[in-house]
Amino acid sequence: MKTNNPFPYRLYLVTDEKACLGRDFFQVVEAAVKGGVDLVQIREKELPEAAFLEKTLRLRELLDRYGVPLIVNDHLGVAQQSGVAGIHVGNSDVAPQQIREAWAGCGILGYSLEDEAHLQSPHAQLADYVALSPVFATPTKTDTITEWGLEGVRRIRNLTTKPLVAIGRVSAENATDLVTAGADCLAVVSAILSAPDPARVAEDIRNQIEKAL
Numbered sequence: 016m017k018t019n020n021p022f023p024y025r026l027y028l029v030t031d032e033k034a035c036l037g038r039d040f041f042q043v044v045e046a047a048v049k050g051g052v053d054l055v056q057i058r059e060k061e062l063p064e065a066a067f068l069e070k071t072l073r074l075r076e077l078l079d080r081y082g083v084p085l086i087v088n089d090h091l092g093v094a095q096q097s098g099v100a101g102i103h104v105g106n107s108d109v110a111p112q113q114i115r116e117a118w119a120g121c122g123i124l125g126y127s128l129e130d131e132a133h134l135q136s137p138h139a140q141l142a143d144y145v146a147l148s149p150v151f152a153t154p155t156k157t158d159t160i161t162e163w164g165l166e167g168v169r170r171i172r173n174l175t176t177k178p179l180v181a182i183g184r185v186s187a188e189n190a191t192d193l194v195t196a197g198a199d200c201l202a203v204v205s206a207i208l209s210a211p212d213p214a215r216v217a218e219d220i221r222n223q224i225e226k227a228l
C-alpha cells in the first residue's frame with residue numbers, strides 16, 4: 016500500500032486456530048483477507064516456538080500474495096527470522112526498547128495499553144500503535160486488567176495522536192461506535208474467525224469502519 020500514513024490499517028485480524036472451530040486455519044484467514052482484513056497478527060499462544068515459526072512462514076507466504084502485512088505476537092526471535100512486518104508485545108513481554116535495539120528491521124511495533132499511566136511510558140512512546148486492551152472484556156483473553164469501554168477510547172483519543180487499535184469483543188455490533196469514539200483500527204479474533212462466513216463479517220466490519228471514519 017502506497018501512502019504517507021505510517022499506520023494506514025483499519026481491520027486487524029488476530030489469529031487463534033481454536034476460534035476457527037475445526038475449519039482449515041489458512042482458508043479461514045484467506046477468506047477474512049478477501050473480506051477486507053488489511054493486517055494480520057499470528058497469535059497462537061499454545062504453539063511451541065518451532066511450530067509457531069513454521070506456521071508464521073506459511074502464513075506470511077499466503078499474506079504476501081495479498082500484500083497484507085503479518086505481525087508476530089510475543090516471539091521476537093520468530094519475528095526476526097521470518098521476515099514479517101512487525102511484532103506486538105504487552106507488559107509481560109520483551110520491552111519495546113529491547114526490540115528497537117535488537118531488530119532494526121521492525122516495521123510495525125504494537126504495544127498493549129492496559130493502564131492510562133502507561134501512555135507516557137517509553138513502551139508506548141516507542142510503539143507505532145497502541146492497543147486498548149481489552150476495549151470490552153472477552154472470553155478469548157481473560158488475563159486482562161482494564162476494560163476500557165467506549166469512554167476509555169474517547170479519553171485516550173484525547174491524550175494521544177498515536178494510532179489506536181481497539182481489541183476485545185469487537186464485532187459488527189460495536190464497530191461503528193468504536194471508530195466514532197476514536198479508534199483508528201479494529202482488531203478482531205472470534206467475531207471473524209468463528210463466523211459461519213468469515214469473509215462476509217470482515218466485509219461488514221470493514222464497511223462500517225470506512226463509513227464511520
Ligand SMILES: Cc1ncc(COP(=O)(O)OP(=O)(O)O)c(N)n1
Pocket residue numbers: 027029056058060088089103104105106107108125126127146147148156180182202
Ligand atoms: C492488537 C493486539 N492488542 C493486544 C494484544 C494483547 O497482547 P498482550 O497483552 O501481550 O497479551 P497476549 O496477546 O500476548 O496474550 C494483542 N496480542 N494484539
Ligand SMILES: Cc1ncsc1CCOP(=O)(O)O
Pocket residue numbers: 029058148149150153154155156182183184185202203204205206
Ligand atoms: C488478544 C487480545 N488482547 C486483548 S483482548 C484479546 C482477544 C480478543 O479476542 P476477541 O476478538 O475474540 O474478543
Ligand SMILES: [Mg+2]
Pocket residue numbers: 088089103104105108
Ligand atoms: Mg503478549
